[in-house]
Amino acid sequence: MKIYNTLTRNIDEFKSNSEGIVKMYTCGPTVYHYAHIGNLRSYVMEDVLEKSLMYLGYKVDRVMNITDVGHLTSDADAGEDKMVKGAKREGKTVLEIAKYYTDCFFEDFKKLNIKKPETVVPATSLIPEYIHMITVLLEKGYAYIAGGNVYFDTSKLDEYYKLTNHTVDDLKEAVREDVEVDENKKNKNDFVLWFTKSKFEEQQLKWDSPWGVGYPGWHIECSNIALKYLGEYLDIHCGGVDNIFPHHTNEIAQTESYTGHKWCNYWFHVEHLNNKTGKMSKSTGEFLTLSVLENKGYNPLAYRLFLLGSHYRKVLLFSYEDMDSAENTYNKLKNKVLNLKKDGEVSNTSKYQEEFKKAIDNDLNTASMLTVLYDVLKADDLNDASKLYLVEDFDKVLSLDLTKEDKKEIDSDLEKYILEKIEERKNAKANKDFALADSIREELLSKGIILKDSREGTTYEIGK
Ligand code: AMP
Ligand code: ZN
Numbered sequence: 001m002k003i004y005n006t007l008t009r010n011i012d013e014f015k016s017n018s019e020g021i022v023k024m025y026t027c028g029p030t031v032y033h034y035a036h037i038g039n040l041r042s043y044v045m046e047d048v049l050e051k052s053l054m055y056l057g058y059k060v061d062r063v064m065n066i067t068d069v070g071h072l073t074s075d076a077d078a079g080e081d082k083m084v085k086g087a088k089r090e091g092k093t094v095l096e097i098a099k100y101y102t103d104c105f106f107e108d109f110k111k112l113n114i115k116k117p118e119t120v121v122p123a124t125s126l127i128p129e130y131i132h133m134i135t136v137l138l139e140k141g142y143a144y145i146a147g148g149n150v151y152f153d154t155s156k157l158d159e160y161y162k163l164t165n166h167t168v169d170d171l172k173e174a175v176r177e178d179v180e181v182d183e184n185k186k187n188k189n190d191f192v193l194w195f196t197k198s199k200f201e202e203q204q205l206k207w208d209s210p211w212g213v214g215y216p217g218w219h220i221e222c223s224n225i226a227l228k229y230l231g232e233y234l235d236i237h238c239g240g241v242d243n244i245f246p247h248h249t250n251e252i253a254q255t256e257s258y259t260g261h262k263w264c265n266y267w268f269h270v271e272h273l274n275n276k277t278g279k280m281s282k283s284t285g286e287f288l289t290l291s292v293l294e295n296k297g298y299n300p301l302a303y304r305l306f307l308l309g310s311h312y313r314k315v316l317l318f319s320y321e322d323m324d325s326a327e328n329t330y331n332k333l334k335n336k337v338l339n340l341k342k343d344g345e346v347s348n349t350s351k352y353q354e355e356f357k358k359a360i361d362n363d364l365n366t367a368s369m370l371t372v373l374y375d376v377l378k379a380d381d382l383n384d385a386s387k388l389y390l391v392e393d394f395d396k397v398l399s400l401d402l403t404k405e406d407k408k409e410i411d412s413d414l415e416k417y418i419l420e421k422i423e424e425r426k427n428a429k430a431n432k433d434f435a436l437a438d439s440i441r442e443e444l445l446s447k448g449i450i451l452k453d454s455r456e457g458t459t460y461e462i463g464k
Contacts (some may be wrong), residue, residue, distance in 0.1 A: 001013070001014040001052070001053070001056055001360060001362050002014065002362065002363055003266065003268065003359055003363055003364060004048075004268075004313060004363050005265075005266045005267060005268075006244060006268070006269050007162065007163055007264075007265075007266070007267045010167060010179075011363050012266065014236075014266060015018045016058065016235045017233045017235055017265070020057070020058060020059060021058065021059050021060075021061065022053050022058045022059070022060045022061065022235045022236060023048060023061050023230040023231065023233070023234050023235045023236075023238075024049075024053075024060055024061065024062040024063070024234075024235060024236050024237075025062070025176065025222070025225075025230060025234055025237045025238070025264075026043075026062065026063070026064045026117065026237075026238045026239065026240065027063075027222055027227045027238070027239040027243055027247065027248075028064040028065045028066045028067060028085070028120070029066065029101070029102075029105050030067040030068075030071045030082050031067065031068055031083070031097070031098045031101035031102045031105065032083050032085060032087075032097060032101065033086055033101060033282045034088030034101065034104055034282075034287075034289045034291070035104075035105050035108055035289065035290075036280050036282055036287060036288050036454045037211075037273060037280070037288045037290060037293065037303065037318065038240075038272060038273040038274075038279075038280035038288075039240070040112060040290060040303075041237065041270060041272075041273040041316065042109060042238075042240040042270040042308055043109070043112075043114050043191065043363075044114060044304055044307050044308075045110055045307070045312040045366075046238045046268070046270070046271045047108060047112075047114040047115055047399070048111075048308070048312075048364060048366060048397060048398075048429065049131035049236075049238065049268060049364060050062055050115065051115065051231070051396060051397045051399065052360045052364060052397050052407075054396070055093050055356075055357075055360065055396055055397050056357065057359065061118070061119075061230060061231055062117040062119070062218060063117060063118075063120075063121065063225060063226060063229045064117040064119070064120050064121070065120075065121055065122070065123055065221050065225045066098070066102055066105075066120060066121065066123065067082075067083075067123050067218065067221065068083055068094065068095075068098040068122050068123050068124050068194075068205075069081065069083060069094075069124050069215055069216065069221075070123060070204050070215055070216045070217055070218045070221065071083070071217065071218040071222075073085065075218075075246055075247065076189075076191070076246060077182065077191055077192045077217065077218070078182065080202070081102050081203060081215075082129050083097065083204075084202055084203060084462075085205060086101075086114075087204065088202075088271050090275070093204060094205055097151045097351065098122070098124075100279065101303075101357075102122075103217055108289075108290045111290060111300040111301075112301070112303070112304050113182040113301065113304065113399035113400070113401060114399075115399075118228050121225045121228075121229065123216070123225075124205060124423075125220035126221065126224050126225060126228065127207045127216065127407055129224040129227075129228060130193075130194070130220045130221070130224055130428070131194075131209050131210065133193075133210075133220065133223065133254065133258050134150055134193045134194055134209075134220070134225055135210065136258055137152065137254065137257060137258060137282055140257065141153075141156065141253075142156050142157075142257040142260075143193055144186065144252075145185075145211060146184035146186070146213070147183075147184035147197060147212075147349035148196040148197050148212060148214075148339055149184060149193075149194060149195050149196060149197055150165060150192070150193045150194040150195065150211055151184065151185060151186070151190045151192055151252065152190055152191050152193055152253055152254060152257075153186060153187065153190055154187050154189050154190050154191070154227075154253065155186065155187045155190075156257070157253055157257070160189070160249065160253055161245055161249065162252070162423075163245070163248055163249050163252060163267060164244055164245045164249055166245070189246065190252050191217060191219060191246060192211060192217035193215055193216070193217050193220055193254070194211055194215070194216055194217065194220075194454075195214045195215055195216075195217065195341075196209075196211055196212035196214035197214075197412075213340075216218050217245070218247065219247055219250040219251050219254060220254060220428040221339055222247075223251050223254045223255040223258070226251075227255065227259075229238065229326065230265070232259050232261070233263070233264075234264035234265075235264070235265060235266060236264070236265070236266040236267070236268055237264045237267050237268070238249075238267075238268040238269070238270075239268075239269060239270070240269065240270050240271075240272065241270065241271050241272060242267045242272070243269065244269055246266065247396060252264070265332050267441075268416050269313075270312045270313075271313050271314055271315050271316065272315055272316075273316045273317075273318055274289065274316070274317055274318065275317070275318050275319075276313055276319070279365075280318070284398070288318070290303070293323065296320075296332055297326055298323055299327060299448070301330060301400050301401055302323065302326045302327040302330040302331075303323065303326065304399070304400060305320060305326050305329060305330045305370075305400060306323060306326035306331075307366075307367040308367070308369070308370055308398060308400075308437055309326070309337070309366070309367055309370065310364075310366070310367065311365060311366065311367060312364060312366070313363070323347060328446070330400070331400060331445050331446070332374070332445065333373075333377075333400070334402055334450055334461075335445055335450045335451075336377050337377070337387075337388070337391050337402045337403055338403075338405065338450055338452055338461055339452055339453065340384040340385075340387050340388045340391075341384040341385070342354070342384070342385060342386060342388060343384075344383045344386070345383070345385065345386075346385050346386045346389045346453075347383075347386055348381050348382055348386055349382070349386050349389055349390050349393075352372060352375070352376050352379070352382075353390070354392065355372045355375070356369060356372045356393075356394055356397075359371070360370055366398075369394065369397065369398060372394070372396070373390075373391065373394050373398070376390045376391065376394075377391075388403065391403055400440075401446065405461055406461060406462060418444065418449055418460055421440050421443070421444055422451065422458050422460065425437045425440040425441065425451075425454065425458070426458065428440065431455075444460070448460070448462055449461070449462055
């Protein structure tokens with residue numbers, strides 16, 4: 001499989017450290033609020049990556065953190081802890097909001113058919129490990145204490161910027177939108193490993209440490225969670241592009257200084273989903289969650305289809321017009337698949353599976369994967385049974401539930417309306433008025449109602 005690697009700035013052939021096994025780490029959410037649909041773009045694409053690797057025959061060991069402490073409102077260690085901010089906003093404790101938003105996050109995973117990683121670890125669960133790593137970094141001379149905090153000394157590394165391909169000056173403004181300068185830092189991009197500063201008195205969760213009562217910096221959690229659950233050699237590390245600097249850069253600095261060797265071979269970054277006003281955000285503009293889309297009547301899997309239509313390395317612009325068209329395409333696609341007959345011999349499938357693998361191989365080209373799916377549905381050299389077989393096979397990666405018949409409780413008025421329409425369509429067909437029959441099918445489809453014709457008559461399905 002060929003995949004773009006942020007570290008080499010190249011599309012590289014993927015090769016795991018151990019034959020047949022991939023050790024994959026994904027940065028998880030900061031659980032102070034709902035995930036917005038931009039965050040979910042990153043998680044959908046990481047899901048496609050994991051499932052693609054599995055499709056190619058790898059076993060994937062995947063680990064994700066849950067940030068419930070240490071991530072400040074500025075990525076550059078300034079402002080207040082996002083969790084404390086969220087708790088204040090809602091008049092709850094940090095642990096209460098962490099639990100609530102973690103549950104919501106995984107509800108979104110279910111709705112979008114994102115596989116939950118086998119190992120999910122909250123940042124607050126590994127404090128002794130962070131203290132150990134910081135102690136070692138201090139001993140080795142990579143860290144220093146100033147004003148009560150412990151900092152990583154970025155000047156100690158020749159290759160601190162290797163992931164970003166930037167110089168210190170390029171990055172001067174990048175993460176400094178709202179920031180007061182921290183006079184304790186020896187170098188501009190030094191970062192906090194452990195906070196004890198009194199200005200964070202409001203911090204609800206604090207632990208004892210050799211440097212005083214305090215709490216860990218943001219980056220240290222991912223280094224330690226990855227080391228503990230995946231060992232010292234990682235195959236692939238994922239996140240959104242905003243994680244490249246400073247978060248992933250700092251993860252590399254700490255981990256490699258601690259272990260003394262290279263940590264991770266491939267870095268996978270998903271570009272942002274933007275809305276008309278620019279970058280999607282939890283604090284400004286319309287806060288677009290999956291529930292907002294659902295309340296407007298969209299199927300979460302239509303959102304997944306919308307995301308699959310674009311390459312993960314391109315900025316994607318969100319609009320309701322595009323969501324309408326994704327919803328429409330999704331219903332049509334499902335309609336086609338549910339109308340395939342199950343009987344018959346499966347044959348001729350390998351050429352399409354090869355095409356699908358080629359799309360994966362081409363830097364995870366999800367749009368090409370969808371093209372292969374459409375080609376299958378149109379193909380003359382495939383019977384229905386073979387088409388169904390392939391749709392099911394591709395859905396291991398696409399996860400659009402295309403073959404799943406959704407049984408949903410519906411109210412009796414809607415049922416009556418649908419049955420009347422089915423009858424009207426039957427009469428139209430009997431009168432050879434196929435245009436009317438088709439328009440009735442389309443009308444129902446636009447409402448997410450899929451008709452299935454068989455010898456026994458017409459039945460219906462309702463999309464989610
Ligand atoms: P957070 O909960 O803020 O820590 O972010 C969770 C994940 O979403 C991280 O991997 C971010 O890089 C990613 N992310 C943040 N904003 C966007 C966006 N607009 N589009 C895609 N991914 C994003
Ligand atoms: Zn991380």
